[in-house]
Structures are given as C-alpha cells and as structure tokens.
Amino acid sequence: xxxxxxxxxxxxxxxxxxxxxxxxxxxxxxxxxxxxxxxxxxxxxxxxxxxxxxxxxxxxxxxxxxxxxxxxxxxxxxxxxxxxxxxxxxxxxxxxxxxxxxxxxxxxxxxxxxxxxxxxxxxxxxxxxxxxxxxxxxxxxxxxxxxxxxxxxxxxxxxxxxxxxxxxxxxxxxxxxxxxxxxxxxxxxxxxxxxxxxxxxxxxxxxxxxxxxxxxxxxxxxxxxxxxxxxxxxxxxxxxxxxxxxxxxxxxxxxxxxxxxxxxxxxxxxxxxxxxxxxxxxxxxxxxxxxxxxxxxxxxxxxxxxxxxxxxxxxxxxxxxxxxxxxxxxxxxxxxxxxxxxxxxxxxxxxxxxxxxxxxxxxxxxxxxxxxxxxxxxxxxxxxxxxxxxxxxxxxxxxxxxxxxxxxxxxxxxxxxxxxxx
Amino acid sequence: xxxxxxxxxxxxxxxxxxxxxxxxxxxxxxxxxxxxxxxxxxxxxxxxxxxxxxxxxxxxxxxxxxxxxxxxxxxxxxxxxxxxxxxxxxxxxxxxxxxxxxxxxxxxxxxxxxxxxxxxxxxxxxxxxxxxxxxxxxxxxxxxxxxxxxxxxxxxxxxxxxxxxxxxxxxxxxxxxxxxxxxxxxxxxxxxxxxxxxxxxxxxxxxxxxxxxxxxxxxxxxxxxxxxxxxxxxxxxxxxxxxxxxxxxxxxxxxxxxxxxxxxxxxxxxxxxxxxxxxxxxxxxxxxxxxxxxxxxxxxxxxxxxxxxxxxxxxxxxxxxxxxxxxxxxxxxxxxxxxxxxxxxxxxxxxxxxxxxxxxxxxxxxxxxxxxxxxxxxxxxxxxxxxxxxxxxxxxxxxxxxxxxxxxxxxxxxxxxxxxxxxx
Numbered sequence: 001x002x003x004x005x006x007x008x009x010x011x012x013x014x015x016x017x018x019x020x021x022x023x024x025x026x027x028x029x030x031x032x033x034x035x036x037x038x039x040x041x042x043x044x045x046x047x048x049x050x051x052x053x054x055x056x057x058x059x060x061x062x063x064x065x066x067x068x069x070x071x072x073x074x075x076x077x078x079x080x081x082x083x084x085x086x087x088x089x090x091x092x093x094x095x096x097x098x099x100x101x102x103x104x105x106x107x108x109x110x111x112x113x114x115x116x117x118x119x120x121x122x123x124x125x126x127x128x129x130x131x132x133x134x135x136x137x138x139x140x141x142x143x144x145x146x147x148x149x150x151x152x153x154x155x156x157x158x159x160x161x162x163x164x165x166x167x168x169x170x171x172x173x174x175x176x177x178x179x180x181x182x183x184x185x186x187x188x189x190x191x192x193x194x195x196x197x198x199x200x201x202x203x204x205x206x207x208x209x210x211x212x213x214x215x216x217x218x219x220x221x222x223x224x225x226x227x228x229x230x231x232x233x234x235x236x237x238x239x240x241x242x243x244x245x246x247x248x249x250x251x252x253x254x255x256x257x258x259x260x261x262x263x264x265x266x267x268x269x270x271x272x273x274x275x276x277x278x279x280x281x282x283x284x285x286x287x288x289x290x291x292x293x294x295x296x297x298x299x300x301x302x303x304x305x306x307x308x309x310x311x312x313x314x315x316x317x318x319x320x321x322x323x324x325x326x327x328x329x330x331x332x333x334x335x336x337x338x339x340x341x342x343x344x345x346x347x348x349x350x351x352x353x354x355x356x357x358x359x360x361x362x363x364x365x366x367x368x369x370x371x372x373x374x375x376x377x378x379x380x381x382x383x384x385x386x387x388x389x390x391x392x393x394x395x396x397x398x399x400x401x402x403x404x405x406x407x408x409x410x411x412x413x414x415x416x417x418x419x420x421x422x
Numbered sequence: 423x424x425x426x427x428x429x430x431x432x433x434x435x436x437x438x439x440x441x442x443x444x445x446x447x448x449x450x451x452x453x454x455x456x457x458x459x460x461x462x463x464x465x466x467x468x469x470x471x472x473x474x475x476x477x478x479x480x481x482x483x484x485x486x487x488x489x490x491x492x493x494x495x496x497x498x499x500x501x502x503x504x505x506x507x508x509x510x511x512x513x514x515x516x517x518x519x520x521x522x523x524x525x526x527x528x529x530x531x532x533x534x535x536x537x538x539x540x541x542x543x544x545x546x547x548x549x550x551x552x553x554x555x556x557x558x559x560x561x562x563x564x565x566x567x568x569x570x571x572x573x574x575x576x577x578x579x580x581x582x583x584x585x586x587x588x589x590x591x592x593x594x595x596x597x598x599x600x601x602x603x604x605x606x607x608x609x610x611x612x613x614x615x616x617x618x619x620x621x622x623x624x625x626x627x628x629x630x631x632x633x634x635x636x637x638x639x640x641x642x643x644x645x646x647x648x649x650x651x652x653x654x655x656x657x658x659x660x661x662x663x664x665x666x667x668x669x670x671x672x673x674x675x676x677x678x679x680x681x682x683x684x685x686x687x688x689x690x691x692x693x694x695x696x697x698x699x700x701x702x703x704x705x706x707x708x709x710x711x712x713x714x715x716x717x718x719x720x721x722x723x724x725x726x727x728x729x730x731x732x733x734x735x736x737x738x739x740x741x742x743x744x745x746x747x748x749x750x751x752x753x754x755x756x757x758x759x760x761x762x763x764x765x766x767x768x769x770x771x772x773x774x775x776x777x778x779x780x781x782x783x784x785x786x787x788x789x790x791x792x793x794x795x796x797x798x799x800x801x802x803x804x805x806x807x808x809x810x811x812x813x814x815x816x817x818x819x820x821x822x823x824x825x826x827x828x829x830x831x832x833x834x835x836x837x838x839x840x841x842x843x844x845x846x
Contacts, residue, residue: 061599064599064600303455307724310451310728315735
C-alpha cells in the first residue's frame with residue numbers, strides 16, 4: 001500500500017510540495033522550540049536549594065538628619081548595628097513570626113549579589129583563584145529559608161555543632177575536594193593570605209532562580225552580634241537584608257494589619273522598617289522576562305500547530321474534491337470506509353515522514369555548532385527522543401485531526417454518485 | 423473588469439466555504455500575530471497622553487564621567503543636579519527641559535503609618551511643560567516651590583483614592599521618609615507605557631537633600647535623566663550642538679572628572695532599544711530589524727506556504743476555465759492579475775479580521791508581552807502606522823502565496839489546460 005501511496009503523492013507533487021515545505025519548516029522550528037522548552041522545564045523542576053513560601057523581605061530606612069524626629073548622636077548610646085539587631089529581634093518576637101534573620105547579598109531573586117575569590121588552603125600556590133558568589137548570613141538564615149544539607153537534615157543544627165565561619169554548597173565542595181567531605185577543611189581568600197577559614201558545613205546546591213543551573217557559592221557566617229555590628233560599620237545598616245518567615249497559615253493580606261499593630265516596635269532610634277515584600281512577589285517580577293519568554297515560545301508552538309491544522313485541512317479538502325472519482329472507484333471496488341480514511345491518513349503521515357531525514361541533517365548541524373543549550377542540560381539520547389519524538393507526535397496528531405474533516409466527507413460519499421463524475 | 427473579478431471571487435468564496443474559511447482564518451491569524459509585533463513597537467514609539475509630543479522629545483538617559491587622574495576610574499551613570507543646572511536648564515533652543523530621578527518609597531499619612539512602596543519621581547517644574555498631564559484637581563508645584571525646595575507633591579488619582587478615599591486630597595499632607603509633603607494637585611494616572619512620565623508621586627527634587635549638591639565623582643554623577651522638548655523635530659541637530667557647547671563649557675571648569683554626554687536619543691532611538699546606562703548603546707533600524715525580521719518572516723512564511731497549497735489546488739480545478747479564456751484572447755498579464763485580485767479579496771478580508779484580532783490578542787497576551795499593569799488605550803493602538811503595516815503585510819502575503827500559482831497557470835499552454843493535462 002505504501003508504494004502505491006508514494007506514487008500518488010508523487011503525482012500530486014504540485015500541491016504537495018507546498019504542504020511539504022510548510023511541514024519541513026515547522027518541524028525544524030518546532031524541534032528548536034521543544035528543545036529549549038525541554039531544557040527550561042527540566043531545569044525548573046530540579047530542587048532550588050531553598051524555600052520561600054511564607055518568607056518576606058523586610059526593608060529598612062534611616063531617618064535623615066534634617067528631619068524632625070531624628071535622634072542626634074549625642075542622644076543615643078547604641079550603634080546602628082545594635083539598632084538593626086534590635087529591630088530584627090522585635091520582629092522575631094512577634095507571635096506570628098516563626099523566625100527572622102539578617103544578611104547581606106543573600107536575597108534570592110535579586111540582582112544584589114557579591115562575588116569574591118576563594119581557594120583551598122592546602123592547595124599549592126599555583127592554584128587558579130576562582131571567583132564565587134558570597135552570601136553573608138546569620139545561622140537563622142538556614143531556618144528562614146529551610147536550607148538543608150545533602151542528606152536533607154536541617155542545616156542550622158549542623159552549623160552550630162561545628163566550628164568554622166564558612167558554609168559551602170555541594171557544588172563548591174565538589175570543585176575543591178572532588179567527592180571528599182569538605183567539613184572541617186580550610187580555605188583562604190587568596191593565595192597570598194595567611195589567614196585560613198574553616199568550613200563548618202556543606203549545604204545542598206544553590207540555584208539563583210528556577211531557570212538557572214546551580215553554581216558553586218558559599219556563605220560567610222555571622223556567629224555573633226559582634227560580627228553584624230562590625231559589618232554595619234562599613235555597610236550601612238539600611239542596606240542590610242532582613243528576612244522573616246511567618247508561621248504556617250499566615251496570609252499575606254494580614255501583613256499590613258500586623259505591621260500597624262506593632263507599629264511602635266518598628267522604629268529603633270533612627271532606623272525603621274520601611275516596607276515588607278513577600279519573596280513570592282519578588283520572584284514573580286524577577287522571573288518575569290524568563291517566564292514571558294517561555295509563554296511566547298508556547299504561543300508560537302500553538303501558532304504552528306494551528307497553521308499545520310489549517311494547511312492540512314485545506315489541502316486535503318480540495319484534494320478530495322477533485323479526487324472524488326478515484327475514491328468512488330475505490331469504494332466501488334470494495335474498499336471499506338475506514339480503509340479510505342486510513343488511506344488518507346497514511347498519505348498525510350508519509351508527507352511528515354519525508355521531512356524527517358532533512359530535519360535530522362538540520363539537527364546534526366545545530367548540534368555540531370552547539371546551538372542548543374547544552375550548558376544547563378547535556379545533550380543525551382533521552383533529550384533527543386523526548387524533543388524530536390514529541391515534535392513528530394504532536395504534528396502527526398495535528399495532521400490526523402486535519403485529515404479527519406475531509407475524510408469524514410469521503411466516508412459519507414455515495415460510490416455511485418462519485419463515479420458519476422468520471 | 424475588476425467588478426467582474428470581485429463578483430467571481432465572492433462567488434468562489436461562497437462555493438468553497440471550508441477552504442475560504444481556512445484561507446481567511448490563516449491570513450487573519452498571521453496578520454494578527456505580525457501586527458502584535460508591530461503594535462508592541464508602536465506603543466514604544468508613538469505619542470499618547472501624557473507623552474503626546476514624543477516626536478519632539480530628546481532623551482539623555484545617561485552620561486560618562488571619567489577621572490582626569492586615574493584612567494581606571496571611568497563611570498557610566500546618570501547626571502547630577504549640577505550638570506542639569508549648568509548644561510541643560512540654560513539651553514535656548516528647546517521649548518522646555520526637565521530632569522527627573524525615580525525611586526521607590528513608602529507613602530504614609532501623618533497620622534497613620536503605611537507600608538506600601540510607590541514610585542516617586544524627583545523632578546522640576548519643567549516636567550509639567552514637557553509632559554501634558556491631565557490634572558483632575560489642583561495644579562503642579564510651582565517654580566517658587568522648586569527654588570525654595572518646599573515639600574510639595576502631585577499624586578495620581580489612584581493613589582489619592584487609596585490614601586484619602588473620596589475626600590479632596592489637594593491641600594492635605596502625605597509623608598515620605600518622615601517628611602510631610604503638601605499635595606498641590608491630582609493627575610489622572612498615566613499608563614505604564616509612558617516610561618518617562620510614569621510615577622505615582624511627583625515632587626520637586628530640591629525638597630530631598632539626597633538629590634541636591636551631589637558630590638559623587640567630582641559632582642558629575644547623580645541620579646538624573648533628562649527629557650528635552652524641542653519646538654520641532656527639525657531643531658534636534660541645533661539642540662545637540664548646543665548641548666555639546668554646554669558640555670565643553672562645563673568641562674572647562676577644571677573638575678576632577680570629565681563629563682561626556684555621548685548620546686542624545688530621539689524617540690525612535692529609544693523605541694528601537696537604545697540605552698545609555700552601563701556603557702550605552704545606540705540601536706539603529708538595521709540592528710532592530712535583524713533581530714525582528716526572522717520572527718516576522720516566520721510568522722509570514724508558515725501561513726504563506728499554507729495558502730499557496732490551497733490556492734494551487736483551487737487554481738488547478740479551474741485550469742479549463744483559464745485555458746478557455748486564453749483561447750479567446752486573454753493575455754498572460756490579465757490572467758495573472760485576475761488570480762492575484764481574486765485572492766486579494768480573501769487576504770483583505772483576512773487582513774481586516776487580523777487587525778481586530780491583533781488588538782484582541784494584545785489585550786489577552788498583555789501580561790507576558792508587556793506587563794499586566796500596563797493600561798493600553800485606544801490612542802496608542804489606532805494610529806495610521808497600524809493600518810499601513812496591515813496593508814503592507816496583507817499585500818505581501820497575497821503576492822507570496824498567490825504569485826507562484828498565478829504565474830504557473832498564466833504560462834500554461836492552452837491545449838494542456840483545456841485537456842486538463844498534468845504533464846507539463
């Protein structure tokens with residue numbers, strides 16, 4: 001039967017060539033889209049390394065000296081560092097708040113990051129110094145963001161059991177010690193520095209956003225209030241990040257009321273809580289360009305599917321009209337209706353399958369020039385099967401639906417009537 | 423003759439309902455998708471209130487400040503108030519000039535502390551001349567308010583409703599960073615599409631000490647961007663030249679840092695994606711088109727192939743008719759025109775539906791094409807450019823899809839056509 005159909009397709013080449021070219025173009029672009037969607041979705045699904053549900057970012061403000069209400073230096077005994085710690089304590093003491101923490105450059109979904117050199121202390125001096133992302137945090141940060149070690153145990157108790165001022169992520173551990181445990185090992189800021197720092201714990205890999213691959217990074221721990229006060233001396237207090245985790249069941253609509261209620265506790269000398277943003281909201285706006293891109297790709301896929309549908313319906317509908325005689329003859333010679341339908345379906349699918357070799361050449365070329373995203377997701381047979389198979393299946397489905405309409409018409413045809421045309 | 427084609431085309435549309443619907447739908451869909459791309463650009467380009475005079479505006483989005491002594495100390499940032507005062511305010515050629523810096527801040531009431539952040543625009547009285555805001559009540563802060571740095575604010579009607587309910591806000595006070603500002607006027611909230619004018623609150627920048635006498639990099643760097651309104655777009659070159667002179671004069675003052683205003687963009691530059699932050703880049707039509715044309719081509723090509731297939735099939739059916747007409751003396755050109763004209767009817771209907779569909783699509787897809795909060799008005803969409811683009815792409819689509827089948831049928835031998843012989 002296939003040979004027969006091939007002959008028919010060849011004879012219809014004039015009208016087939018257009019639908020074939022459309023399919024060719026669509027299959028190629030479809031595959032590109034599917035591949036990039038596949039990488040996006042796979043990356044999206046892997047664990048982030050932290051949990052932001054019910055976490056809010058607290059922004060601080062500082063009253064400027066020319067404003068009434070400013071507490072002049074001679075009137076207050078505490079430093080800005082102590083004030084900011086007290087503000088965080090005030091927040092933590094609220095019964096609705098599960099925990100609060102202070103940090104610098106540690107806010108997820110923000111552009112505010114800090115990068116510094118870090119090397120292993122025991123390595124020889126020739127080791128190339130790499131730059132890694134540095135997050136400065138209080139141990140409570142691990143409770144607020146529910147960060148765990150690689151076995152899934154909460155990280156904070158582990159940090160507190162061990163000495164050392166640094167927590168590294170599993171990626172950094174692998175980079176430095178290649179599979180060996182990093183706990184208790186020494187690192188330095190650079191090869192010329194004499195001071196070395198102990199690694200207290202290793203956390204799960206950390207990803208900046210759902211769309212990024214995890215990268216090696218590390219946390220500098222503020223073990224005591226003294227560390228925070230020292231930091232505030234060079235970084236302004238209002239630039240410190242503060243995060244609070246609310247108890248389960250707390251609704252973000254109630255935040256305003258909660259703040260109103262503890263209004264007087266939200267100012268300590270010249271520092272005050274200026275606003276509170278749910279991290280969920282920051283996430284949405286931070287990811288918007290990436291999410292929008294994903295949606296646009298899906299819309300284009302929809303556009304292509306719809307076009308293939310229209311193209312197939314159009315071409316095959318007209319074809320059935322002037323091939324009525326042929327189908328009538330087939331019916332008269334004993335072809336059942338389902339057989340006729342099947343006949344058309346195979347014809348459509350044959351057209352699709354002809355594109356496969358050409359598209360495979362295209363894919364090989366794309367891979368040769370490393371056009372698909374192989375950084376976030378290595379290219380594998382599995383990835384090829386899912387994306388290319390998905391492409392073919394979806395298009396085949398669309399062709400099948402497109403042929404259904406004209407086929408319906410054929411099936412209703414009376415053989416005698418169609419033969420009449422001959 | 424064309425009337426005859428029209429009749430024939432309409433007759434064919436009726437006769438072959440399904441294929442007509444498919445052709446029209448395919449065209450409409452393709453035109454709509456293309457127009458959505460065009461509309462996105464149009465919203466960035468054309469004027470609408472309060473940025474009605476975009477065609478007369480020039481933009482200084484950033485500056486360079488390079489140290490005289492340290493070659494590594496080079497900055498690409500925004501202007502200080504000093505630069506604005508010395509280089510921009512004295513300009514003679516423009517109609518008006520404004521400098522603005524935006525920040526986010528909490529807006530509270532004197533008796534009640536609130537915790538929601540709003541966009542605050544620190545600007546000058548020139549702002550109200552460059553942009554034509556619709557004042558619902560009150561008036562802008564004045565030149566006198568500005569020069570004495572009085573805390574005065576203009577707010578949007580949305581914010582006014584949130585803070586004061588139905589009460590009249592003019593004369594009342596709002597608090598920002600522990601400073602009380604008297605509300606002088608309420609404006610209709612501008613659409614977020616008006617990127618320069620958009621804000622929730624506008625105050626004289628002199629009222630906030632952070633924005634006056636900026637000393638970073640020798641008093642050159644600051645937070646301000648500027649918009650200049652020319653009398654006509656013909657003055658652009660004169661204004662650019664005048665700014666160049668002003669910058670030269672400013673630099674003659676012998677500061678530690680050299681000021682450089684490298685780019686003064688027109689609205690077209692801005693719409694194409696030019697920017698002057700972190701180095702600055704001027705995007706021309708060529709760069710913009712190389713980026714967009716593949717998408718447009720794709721949106722055009724897929725339906726074209728579709729339509730060609732359908733048209734090819736339907737023309738095939740009419741071969742004997744064409745052969746007959748040729749036998750009676752119809753020229754190639756005439757048959758070609760006929761096929762093209764007939765199809766133009768289909769594509770035109772598709773094009774018109776496409777225009778409507780594009781507006782619907784833009785509204786439906788607003789959240790990921792633009793932003794959910796952006797208000798799209800009639801004024802932004804229905805500009806001549808939209809219809810010109812629709813006509814252009816419709817004609818192009820028609821020519822591409824019907825061209826080949828038409829040429830083919832017109833060139834066919836009479837005998838073959840009449841015999842319905844498929845061997846040519």
